[in-house]
Amino acid sequence: MKKYHLGEFEEIVILTIAILHKEAYGVSIKEEIESRLERDVSMGALHAALVRLEDKEYINSFDGETTEDRAGRPRRYFQITALGKSAMEYSRTTREGLWKSIPKVSLDLKMVG
Amino acid sequence: MEKKIDPPALMLRFFRWYCHPKLVYHIEGDLREVHKKRVTKIGKKRADLKFVWDVMLLVRPGIIKSLNASQRINHTAMLKSNVRIAFRSLWKNKTSTLINLVGLTVGITSCLLITLFIKQELSYDTFQSKNERIARVVMEYNFEGSTDSKKGTFTSTKVAPVFSRTFPEVEKGIRMTDANVILRLNDQLVMEEGFMYADSSFFDVFDYEMLEGNAATALNNPYKVVLTESMAKKYFGSESPLGKILPNGNDKVVYEVTGVMRDYPQNSQIRFDFLASFSSMGQNQEKTYFNANYTTYLLLRDEQAIFSLQEKLHPFMEKEMEGTGASIHFFLEKFKDIHLHSPYAAFVPNTSMRYLYILSGVALLIIVIVCFTYINLSTAKSIERAKEVGIRKVSGAAKSQLFWQFIGESIVLCGLSVLVSFGVASLLLPSFNLLTNQSLHIQELLTASFLLPVVGATLLVSLLAGAYPAFVLSGLQPSTVLKGVFKNTKSARLVQQSLIVFQFSIAVFLIISTLVIQRQLHFIRNKNLGYDRSHVLKIPIGWGTTQDKLNTIKNELKVNPQVIAVARGNSSPVNIQSGYSMRTPDMPTGEVISVNANPIDEDYLKVNGLQLITGTNFTAQDMKDIDTEVWEDKKYHYILNESAARRLGWTPEEAIGQTMQLNGPGTVSGVIKDFHFQSMRNAIQPLVLFTESQGSSVLVKVSGERMQATIAFLQTKWKELIPNRPFEYRFLDDDYNRLYQSEIQLGKMMNLFAAIAILLACLGLFGLSSYMVQQRMKEISIRKVLGASLLNLFRVLSGNFLRLILIAFVIASPLSYWLMKQWLSDFVYRIDVSAWILLAAGVLTLSIAIFTVGVHGVKAALDNPVKSLKSE
Numbered sequence: 010m011k012k013y014h015l016g017e018f019e020e021i022v023i024l025t026i027a028i029l030h031k032e033a034y035g036v037s038i039k040e041e042i043e044s045r046l047e048r049d050v051s052m053g054a055l056h057a058a059l060v061r062l063e064d065k066e067y068i069n070s071f072d073g074e075t076t077e078d079r080a081g082r083p084r085r086y087f088q089i090t091a092l093g094k095s096a097m098e099y100s101r102t103t104r105e106g107l108w109k110s111i112p113k114v115s116l117d118l119k120m121v122g
Numbered sequence: 123m124e125k126k127i128d129p130p131a132l133m134l135r136f137f138r139w140y141c142h143p144k145l146v147y148h149i150e151g152d153l154r155e156v157h158k159k160r161v162t163k164i165g166k167k168r169a170d171l172k173f174v175w176d177v178m179l180l181v182r183p184g185i186i187k188s189l190n191a192s193q194r195i196n197h198t199a200m201l202k203s204n205v206r207i208a209f210r211s212l213w214k215n216k217t218s219t220l221i222n223l224v225g226l227t228v229g230i231t232s233c234l235l236i237t238l239f240i241k242q243e244l245s246y247d248t249f250q251s252k253n254e255r256i257a258r259v260v261m262e263y264n265f266e267g268s269t270d271s272k273k274g275t276f277t278s279t280k281v282a283p284v285f286s287r288t289f290p291e292v293e294k295g296i297r298m299t300d301a302n303v304i305l306r307l308n309d310q311l312v313m314e315e316g317f318m319y320a321d322s323s324f325f326d327v328f329d330y331e332m333l334e335g336n337a338a339t340a341l342n343n344p345y346k347v348v349l350t351e352s353m354a355k356k357y358f359g360s361e362s363p364l365g366k367i368l369p370n371g372n373d374k375v376v377y378e379v380t381g382v383m384r385d386y387p388q389n390s391q392i393r394f395d396f397l398a399s400f401s402s403m404g405q406n407q408e409k410t411y412f413n414a415n416y417t418t419y420l421l422l423r424d425e426q427a428i429f430s431l432q433e434k435l436h437p438f439m440e441k442e443m444e445g446t447g448a449s450i451h452f453f454l455e456k457f458k459d460i461h462l463h464s465p466y467a468a469f470v471p472n473t474s475m476r477y478l479y480i481l482s483g484v485a486l487l488i489i490v491i492v493c494f495t496y497i498n499l500s501t502a503k504s505i506e507r508a509k510e511v512g513i514r515k516v517s518g519a520a521k522s523q524l525f526w527q528f529i530g531e532s533i534v535l536c537g538l539s540v541l542v543s544f545g546v547a548s549l550l551l552p553s554f555n556l557l558t559n560q561s562l563h564i565q566e567l568l569t570a571s572f573l574l575p576v577v578g579a580t581l582l583v584s585l586l587a588g589a590y591p592a593f594v595l596s597g598l599q600p601s602t603v604l605k606g607v608f609k610n611t612k613s614a615r616l617v618q619q620s621l622i623v624f625q626f627s628i629a630v631f632l633i634i635s636t637l638v639i640q641r642q643l644h645f646i647r648n649k650n651l652g653y654d655r656s657h658v659l660k661i662p663i664g665w666g667t668t669q670d671k672l673n674t675i676k677n678e679l680k681v682n683p684q685v686i687a688v689a690r691g692n693s694s695p696v697n698i699q700s701g702y703s704m705r706t707p708d709m710p711t712g713e714v715i716s717v718n719a720n721p722i723d724e725d726y727l728k729v730n731g732l733q734l735i736t737g738t739n740f741t742a743q744d745m746k747d748i749d750t751e752v753w754e755d756k757k758y759h760y761i762l763n764e765s766a767a768r769r770l771g772w773t774p775e776e777a778i779g780q781t782m783q784l785n786g787p788g789t790v791s792g793v794i795k796d797f798h799f800q801s802m803r804n805a806i807q808p809l810v811l812f813t814e815s816q817g818s819s820v821l822v823k824v825s826g827e828r829m830q831a832t833i834a835f836l837q838t839k840w841k842e843l844i845p846n847r848p849f850e851y852r853f854l855d856d857d858y859n860r861l862y863q864s865e866i867q868l869g870k871m872m873n874l875f876a877a878i879a880i881l882l883a884c885l886g887l888f889g890l891s892s893y894m895v896q897q898r899m900k901e902i903s904i905r906k907v908l909g910a911s912l913l914n915l916f917r918v919l920s921g922n923f924l925r926l927i928l929i930a931f932v933i934a935s936p937l938s939y940w941l942m943k944q945w946l947s948d949f950v951y952r953i954d955v956s957a958w959i960l961l962a963a964g965v966l967t968l969s970i971a972i973f974t975v976g977v978h979g980v981k982a983a984l985d986n987p988v989k990s991l992k993s994e
Binding site for chain 2: 034035036039051052053054056057060061064072075076078079080082083084085
């Protein structure tokens, strides 16, 4: 079996890229995560995660248009690769598998507690 | 308007600097976009702050660029190539390599030796595990009505027991004193000087390593002794000495050996070969604080106790001494500070911290000179290497690569010199030990704690010396260099010149200091001291040897025509430091004057060449007056020095026949001229010489001819007359030199290192001038063709250097003048730093420099001009 590895924050980032679909570039990803998860995302953490994801070839990127706000710097758009997709799915299935294996009692108790 | 919204430019530049080039564009775009949004939302100021924060958080692996472009290059191959190039270029420039290598080796060797010396001095007493808690007691006393007090490490036997009973801070008290003992080894009498008496608490206070015997009981009774390992071997061979009797020469007191301990470390203020129980001396008393002949150490409860105890001591002593007509104060010194900071010597001579500072300063100056030589030679060489740099750059070498290549060269050179220096240092160590009176070991050089800093220092020196040339060379523009119009830049020349000035300032400074120190030492050695110390032998004899016996000795020795006179006294005139108190009948009762005094006999003045101003010398009758067992019958006679007479309010003439009291009542027989009976650091003080039938030395004045035969004669006679004491003599001259041991040592070291410094500075000048001449070869040839004389050419070539050396002289001489004045102010009797010393230093430096530069200049000027002109 192939080994996929997605860190917690990496998973959030790649999911967000999927949500934004073709509109995913640095600032939009940052704002999307911030609004959905209600947490601050630093530029450093985000770009480090993007570099890592790209190194693992889960995503790739291409230069897009530029705006006046960016002083001529192009936006860099990210999209998910096939490998990225299977990594996401692997991560999801393993997680669901884990969820299913939890005995009812355990969770119920937790709820009560 | 637009500008206002821009993020902080500095941070932006910082970001662009560290960010990986692949990412820099779009991340900057993102940053700007976010920033702009924030500006409208939360204002410019807070947006800027957030921007700074963002940029900071972006500094993380993956986003910052890799260190430099050369990272992608095959490292080992590049390193190998760099090292090879370094060796090649060092080999190619043999002269400058040799100069640098010699300079660095000499410099580093000097520093290694100095460091070794300093390290040894700093390590004193550090091995004692309780050294933070030990204090030494210093006593100061004076008699009521007297203004001068005496202070020193002497204490009476009372201090230790009283203090440990009275003050809770004191855990243990220990009394010690060192003495000589005469032992018998293979039927020969041997004087052993390292015989120490100490309380049994020695083992509680100080560290030791017992090899045989029980420390807890070893010194508990009188006449017990613990030997060091080497003494045990010396007197008992391989047998165990435990329980045996120490072969005593005098047969009076016998010591039983109760233990053997490991030899005491050299770096200790307490040094001994034998440790005998204090009670053996039978001096224990708790009646008086006087009779202060012993050193007291205290082991305190904790490190802070020294302060609280010190506060209690003065009030306590005021009470103790009430109504005795004298006052005594005790001061505590921290044990571990004694060797470097105390003015009072321990059982071994102290070293002044200032002395160590001077030496480390000298070491630093030497290294600086060496570094500057390297810098100068390398920048001078840059013309030759400019082409190489140009080609390398054209072929794609980055500036940083070239920089490290040149640094690499200096590291190779430094490393090489350090290796050579270790060899040279170990070869020179025995002579250095002789010079400094130390016993340093080369093994000390090879410990990790020493090697690690050495490696660090090597790299540092390589960087310091290599950075500037590397910076200059790697910064050359290939286009200008390869066109062939490259010349030393103005700034490079300025740096070279300032470095030369600096080097020679150091050299001038060291020369002046050395000259002053030598002059002062010469002054001390040759000053008319008021007595004649040449050809006088001092032979220790028992204090209580009777007058009759002594007269026999005197007569027997004087049989030899070479023996001019024989006298007995306690101290020789070289150093008299015995405290007595004197008084005249018309002084109020209870009032006394403290004074140095020395018991002598009627021949003492003659032996030592002391000059009577008025009155008479002691007579044989005077000596008989004192030679009685009954204390009350003793009639003393005194000879005062001028200062003592003045102190008592008499002119020399008035003093004769006066009655006064010192030890007992007596009359003044004569007044002698003042003479230096202590170190030149002190002014001449009052001194009283008095008749006494006791005294611990015999002084023999000999003619100085056929010295060996005379000494052999003295020895045989001595063995005949005093079989129970070994014949051990010292010349007063040597004793005198010992007084100034630390100055003499300083003088020797300064001589050596000043010579090294000037040598190194000249080495640099030699190398530099050789390059300068090479560069100006064509100019010289043309001048010569046009008819310039040898002198003209010489002036052209050396004029510049000479100006620099004059500047150096102007900078260095006032500084050294001031510093040497400070040093001299320690001496009451001293020379002046006269103008001629400064002048001599200047002329010396200048002539050495002229010679150095001249060698090249003359060679160039004598060359056939055709040779250099025909080639292009």
